[in-house]
Amino acid sequence: MSAHFPALIVVSPLMAAMVVAILAWVRPGACLPLAVVTLAGSLWAAAGMLWRVVVSGPFAYHLGNWPPPIGIAYQIDHLNALVLTAMAAVALVNLLATWRHARRDFAERVNYFYALYLLFCAGTYGIIVTGDAFNLFVLLEITSISGYALVGMGKRDAALASLNYIFMGTIGASFYLLGVGYLYLVTGTLNMADLAMILPRLYGNKVVTAAFIIAMTGLFMKMALFPLHGWLPNAYSESSSPVRSLIAPLTTKTMVYVMVRVALYVFPVDFSFGHLAFAQPAVWLAVTSIVAASLMALSQTSLKRMLAYVLIAEVGYMVGGFWLGNRMGMTGAILHIVNDAAMTLCAFLAVGSLRQQLADDSFKALRGAFRRMPWTMAVLVVAGLSMIGVPPTCGFFSKWYLIGGALAAGQWAFVGALIFSSLINAVLFFRIFEIGFFEPFAASDHGHPPDLAYAEAPATVIAPMLVTAAGLVVLGLLTGRIVTRIIDAAIPAAIL
Amino acid sequence: MNTLITVKPLLAILAALCLPPILASSRSPNAREAWTFGAALTMFGVIASMLPAVWGGARLEYTLVQVLPTVSIAFRVDALGLLFALVSSSLWIVTSLYSVGYMRGLKEHAQTRFFSFFAFSLAATVGVAFSANLLTLYLFYEMLSFATYPLVTHHQDREARASGRKYLLYILGGSIGLVLPAMLIVYHLTGTLEFSAGGILAGKAGAAQLTALLVMFVFGFAKAAVMPFHSWLPAAMVAPTPVSALLHAVAVVKVGVFSVVRVVTGIFGTGLLTELNLGTLVATIASVTIVAASLIALSQDGLKRRLAFSTIGQLSYIVLGAALLSPSALTGAMLHIAMHAFGKITLFFCAGAIFVATGKKFISEMKGIGWRMPLTMSAFFIGALSVIGLPPCGGFISKWHLVIGALEADRIVFLWVILVSSILNAAYFLPIVYQAFFCSPEEALFERRVQEAPRWCVVPPLVTAAASVALFFYPQPFLQLARLATRHVLGGF
Numbered sequence: 001m002s003a004h005f006p007a008l009i010v011v012s013p014l015m016a017a018m019v020v021a022i023l024a025w026v027r028p029g030a031c032l033p034l035a036v037v038t039l040a041g042s043l044w045a046a047a048g049m050l051w052r053v054v055v056s057g058p059f060a061y062h063l064g065n066w067p068p069p070i071g072i073a074y075q076i077d078h079l080n081a082l083v084l085t086a087m088a089a090v091a092l093v094n095l096l097a098t099w100r101h102a103r104r105d106f107a108e109r110v111n112y113f114y115a116l117y118l119l120f121c122a123g124t125y126g127i128i129v130t131g132d133a134f135n136l137f138v139l140l141e142i143t144s145i146s147g148y149a150l151v152g153m154g155k156r157d158a159a160l161a162s163l164n165y166i167f168m169g170t171i172g173a174s175f176y177l178l179g180v181g182y183l184y185l186v187t188g189t190l191n192m193a194d195l196a197m198i199l200p201r202l203y204g205n206k207v208v209t210a211a212f213i214i215a216m217t218g219l220f221m222k223m224a225l226f227p228l229h230g231w232l233p234n235a236y237s238e239s240s241s242p243v244r245s246l247i248a249p250l251t252t253k254t255m256v257y258v259m260v261r262v263a264l265y266v267f268p269v270d271f272s273f274g275h276l277a278f279a280q281p282a283v284w285l286a287v288t289s290i291v292a293a294s295l296m297a298l299s300q301t302s303l304k305r306m307l308a309y310v311l312i313a314e315v316g317y318m319v320g321g322f323w324l325g326n327r328m329g330m331t332g333a334i335l336h337i338v339n340d341a342a343m344t345l346c347a348f349l350a351v352g353s354l355r356q357q358l359a360d361d362s363f364k365a366l367r368g369a370f371r372r373m374p375w376t377m378a379v380l381v382v383a384g385l386s387m388i389g390v391p392p393t394c395g396f397f398s399k400w401y402l403i404g405g406a407l408a409a410g411q412w413a414f415v416g417a418l419i420f421s422s423l424i425n426a427v428l429f430f431r432i433f434e435i436g437f438f439e440p441f442a443a444s445d446h447g448h449p450p451d452l453a454y455a456e457a458p459a460t461v462i463a464p465m466l467v468t469a470a471g472l473v474v475l476g477l478l479t480g481r482i483v484t485r486i487i488d489a490a491i492p493a494a495i496l
Numbered sequence: 497m498n499t500l501i502t503v504k505p506l507l508a509i510l511a512a513l514c515l516p517p518i519l520a521s522s523r524s525p526n527a528r529e530a531w532t533f534g535a536a537l538t539m540f541g542v543i544a545s546m547l548p549a550v551w552g553g554a555r556l557e558y559t560l561v562q563v564l565p566t567v568s569i570a571f572r573v574d575a576l577g578l579l580f581a582l583v584s585s586s587l588w589i590v591t592s593l594y595s596v597g598y599m600r601g602l603k604e605h606a607q608t609r610f611f612s613f614f615a616f617s618l619a620a621t622v623g624v625a626f627s628a629n630l631l632t633l634y635l636f637y638e639m640l641s642f643a644t645y646p647l648v649t650h651h652q653d654r655e656a657r658a659s660g661r662k663y664l665l666y667i668l669g670g671s672i673g674l675v676l677p678a679m680l681i682v683y684h685l686t687g688t689l690e691f692s693a694g695g696i697l698a699g700k701a702g703a704a705q706l707t708a709l710l711v712m713f714v715f716g717f718a719k720a721a722v723m724p725f726h727s728w729l730p731a732a733m734v735a736p737t738p739v740s741a742l743l744h745a746v747a748v749v750k751v752g753v754f755s756v757v758r759v760v761t762g763i764f765g766t767g768l769l770t771e772l773n774l775g776t777l778v779a780t781i782a783s784v785t786i787v788a789a790s791l792i793a794l795s796q797d798g799l800k801r802r803l804a805f806s807t808i809g810q811l812s813y814i815v816l817g818a819a820l821l822s823p824s825a826l827t828g829a830m831l832h833i834a835m836h837a838f839g840k841i842t843l844f845f846c847a848g849a850i851f852v853a854t855g856k857k858f859i860s861e862m863k864g865i866g867w868r869m870p871l872t873m874s875a876f877f878i879g880a881l882s883v884i885g886l887p888p889c890g891g892f893i894s895k896w897h898l899v900i901g902a903l904e905a906d907r908i909v910f911l912w913v914i915l916v917s918s919i920l921n922a923a924y925f926l927p928i929v930y931q932a933f934f935c936s937p938e939e940a941l942f943e944r945r946v947q948e949a950p951r952w953c954v955v956p957p958l959v960t961a962a963a964s965v966a967l968f969f970y971p972q973p974f975l976q977l978a979r980l981a982t983r984h985v986l987g988g989f
Binding site: 385388390391397404408415419422423434437476480483484 | 676
């Protein structure tokens with residue numbers, strides 16, 4: 001069976017999504033277990049493929065035994081096996097941590113939530129494993145459409161936020177499709193491996209250049225790089241908390257992965273980084289993104305919106321690090337795909353847990369949170385420290401590579417932006433911690449705050465959160481191994 | 497020099513990380529404090545057990561995890577690190593006694609949190625002392641920053657919040673804004689972060705770049721409170737006194753100067769600094785801090801604030817000693833880490849004892865207090881003598897080495913700095929003692945009836961004061977370590 005992991009990882013959640021939708025009528029109680037088992041199976045398959053890649057190198061899988069370019073090829077290498085494992089773990093942990101919230105938020109619609117959840121995961125996994133540029137677009141649409149539906153399931157303004165998300169997301173995806181179309185026009189193939197062989201002969205071709213720039217623009221939009229980020233804050237803050245902590249870690253990071261995949265393995269490296277003067281503007285765009293998003297995060301008044309802007313800044317980290325064009329920066333970018341997914345999950349799980357227990361989501365509602373919800377706040381502190389970049393959390397180590405790469409490339413603006421964003425993150429998080437720790441102020445200096453009317457979340461919510469928080473430290477300590485065994489092999493030898 | 501691989505440095509750190517039992521026994525204060533003492537004693541025992549090997553010229557090493565392809569989280573116990581660890585861990589035992597007396601005496605809230613983070617802070621301090629490379633040092637340095645925050649802001653009132661903000665602004669601003677980029681630049685230039693006797697930067701960068709790096713490190717380690725990065729320290733005095741005593745006279749601030757000394761000796765190397773004459777730059781910065789802080793201390797009425805400014809000045813003695821780069825100056829600097837610790841912690845213990853017994857915080861309210869609290873004020877007197885640097889106290893020994901060191905380096909200016917500031921030290925300490933004992937009965941604000949603070953607030957300052965005196969007559973453990981470290985740093989072996 002393990003030979004078919006590349007197919008199973010996409011097909012099984014896809015099938016399970018349909019089964020869940022049907023089971024919702026017949027055996028509503030069986031939906032959640034089925035979803036959990038499916039996601040756990042996906043994680044198993046992803047980890048198995050990562051193991052195989054590390055041990056015996058990359059391999060290809062031809063769907064239905066149809067050889068490319070007619071059939072669809074799934075290409076498993078170090079890069080996507082790593083990202084896939086991270087995403088599969090995030091999807092599973094998130095469902096385990098938030099199914100209680102989902103039951104409360106969605107009531108009788110909860111089983112459709114599970115179905116959409118699985119569909120979303122199937123699409124995401126597919127994007128990561130596919131070796132076909134058009135197939136990637138199809139899976140992107142599956143992910144996006146289930147994402148729009150998930151966001152739209154939220155309360156009040158969710159429908160409007162979802163509509164905005166649909167517009168921007170569709171434009172982004174269409175740009176990508178347009179780029180792929182241009183490539184098909186000049187090469188006659190959609191298979192990534194084929195494209196990589198044909199494109200070196202077409203350096204001077206204006207259509208190829210146009211295809212590259214258009215596809216990248218589309219991806220920048222989908223990953224919410226400033227100034228194309230407009231859809232993200234509303235979509236993430238209006239959606240329900242189980243949805244938020246699913247799409248926030250998965251969506252933007254998957255798009256960054258696609259950028260890496262396209263720029264390294266579809267277009268030749270010396271085209272992306274040498275022939276085209278794209279890298280320098282991209283780094284500047286990333287610098288702008290980091291600085292602007294950090295400043296905007298400062299002006300937010302609710303935790304989830306603040307985190308949404310922090311997320312946009314983090315996208316800037318990855319884009320900037322990647323386009324530095326050296327091995328260290330690229331290592332940082334790829335490492336940060338994994339680390340940021342984990343950090344974002346951790347932060348949004350804590351926020352989700354707070355949101356379920358507190359009256360509203362203003363900063364003020366966090367008064368006394370350290371006293372009332374010590375575990376949840378501890379998890380938020382770990383996530384915050386990781387986003388600030390404090391060792392030994394994983395956030396520090398991706399920053400290490402990113403700043404190191406920027407120094408090597410002489411990109412001082414990017415160094416400055418990263419340090420600036422770390423400092424802003426410190427302000428952002430400690431502003432919240434202060435409210436949770438100090439307020440409400442007591443009369444004397446023996447601050448016993450009056451009892452507040454909320455309590456810690458149940459243990460079934462806390463346990464997965466603690467695992468995630470511990471994961472941030474474990475990931476940090478494993479950095480050396482991840483880099484030498486996986487990421488080094490994921491970056492083409494041409495990158496020095 | 498032989499190297500031993502042993503897990504002891506890690507054990508010493510883990511000993512202090514006794515958070516689970518402390519948290520678990522939060523409902524039984526006696527059991528909780530027993531765990532703290534157990535941790536403190538274990539830690540001290542493990543650290544002391546490494547003394548013979550280090551004395552014998554060995555280094556103890558342990559690599560925890562290869563965290564980056566070329567850098568690991570690793571420990572190395574050498575003479576300098578062991579000196580600092582010994583000071584911190586021995587004083588932790590005394591401070592734990594004092595904490596029990598102080599926190600219970602004032603019926604402070606959240607004592608479990610207090611003791612947990614206190615232990616956490618000590619673990620981080622010893623981690624810094626035993627770091628084998630800059631990354632490990634940075635890791636524990638940051639851990640200490642965050643572990644100390646809940647202690648500084650213990651009272652959870654508005655004043656505590658303001659002080660906490662200032663604390664983070666300077667400490668985190670320095671470490672993330674200056675040290676982190678400086679560390680990455682060092683790594684970029686050399687490909688390593690390992691501390692080594694001759695430094696690692698020689699021949700890797702130009703003079704201007706090295707100067708910039710050095711300045712980034714000296715100011716970035718804001719825990720060393722070199723002006724103008726000092727004002728978090730007086731603000732942090734809002735913390736309960738045991739915190740001010742152990743953390744803001746010993747552990748935290750000494751971690752700052754220790755880091756500076758490590759970077760100066762292990763990253764730059766004394767040879768390189770002498771060659772570029774960069775020592776003078778740092779010595780000048782330190783001298784300005786010494787004189788300015790002493791002058792400011794003169795005008796402070798809050799006892800703890802005066803002590804804080806005194807600490808700022810004294811820390812810069814250590815930086816000055818390291819920057820003079822001569823053998824005696826280096827020995828004096830390292831020795832001052834220990835000598836100042838015993839003297840200053842005594843003073844803080846006394847300040848806290850006065851507060852517990854009388855509720856007084858201001859020097860102007862302490863006229864005649866010597867008759868009310870004779871033991872406390874006697875200890876205060878001895879602590880003050882030690883910090884001023886007069887015999888028969890340990891502080892004399894370290895200052896003596898600094899003075900000789902300035903002569904060795906042929907820098908008479910800095911000799912004057914040390915002498916003038918010693919007079920200033922006397923000027924801001926001795927009047928407190930004088931007015932405590934020698935004032936006319938009508939001026940005295942206290943009755944002539946002995947009423948000391950609770951036992952556990954009085955015994956610790958007496959112990960540390962006695963230790964200060966003992967260190968004058970028997971400075972061997974620390975002097976020996978400081979000499980070993982100096983010889984190592986100057987490339988003796």
